[in-house]
Amino acid sequence: MINEVLNKKSDPDLYKEFLLGNRDAFNLLMIRHRKALTNFIMYYVKNVEIAEDIAQDSFLYIIINKKYYDFKFSFKTYLYTIAKSRALNYLKREKKTIPLTDIDIDNFVSELNVEDEVINNVDREQIISAIRTLKKDYQIIVYLYYFQNFKYKEISEILNISMSKTKMSLNRAKKNIKKILKEEKKHDDRSRIY
Numbered sequence: 001m002i003n004e005v006l007n008k009k010s011d012p013d014l015y016k017e018f019l020l021g022n023r024d025a026f027n028l029l030m031i032r033h034r035k036a037l038t039n040f041i042m043y044y045v046k047n048v049e050i051a052e053d054i055a056q057d058s059f060l061y062i063i064i065n066k067k068y069y070d071f072k073f074s075f076k077t078y079l080y081t082i083a084k085s086r087a088l089n090y091l092k093r094e095k096k097t098i099p100l101t102d103i104d105i106d107n108f109v110s111e112l113n114v115e116d117e118v119i120n121n122v123d124r125e126q127i128i129s130a131i132r133t134l135k136k137d138y139q140i141i142v143y144l145y146y147f148q149n150f151k152y153k154e155i156s157e158i159l160n161i162s163m164s165k166t167k168m169s170l171n172r173a174k175k176n177i178k179k180i181l182k183e184e185k186k187h188d189d190r191s192r193i194y
Contacts, residue, residue: 006024043139055083058083080150129184
């Protein structure tokens with residue numbers, strides 16, 4: 001069992017402990033990040049078992065190449081960048097393009113907090129439906145920003161895009177979600193009248 005002293009340490013401190021040979025420190029990093037990382041990989045591969053394998057492979061890569069981590073980046077950003085690369089390599093090897101619209105994102109929707117009264121007044125299914133209609137790139141940015149709490153800079157590093165493109169894409173995604181939800185609300189209001 002991982003001791004309470006380790007559990008209170010930040011990711012960089014745990015990584016430093018790991019570099020000094022403390023396996024429990026790295027195990028705790030895996031426990032902290034495995035589930036969310038697997039969910040992130042699901043946006044690419046749409047298969048739980050494959051996503052879990054890629055997540056495990058990403059952690060293994062870090063163990064084998066432990067000296068390459070640069071502490072100027074957050075551990076989480078580094079981990080997600082590796083996982084994204086591995087997921088894309090898997091898709092390239094398998095020559096698969098997987099539509100994101102079928103991914104079950106129900107467990108993330110409750111965490112979405114878009115600043116609009118319209119979204120606060122709709123049910124979960126409408127939000128899920130709206131997010132599923134977004135372009136794949138927008139879905140990934142929404143997930144990283146709202147569900148994983150990455151900052152714009154971290155998202156741009158993970159996805160290898162400019163910070164301005166990250167901000168623009170997130171704003172467009174939010175506008176699209178709002179537009180979809182407003183249209184659904186108008187449609188619902190009209191059907192109640194008839």
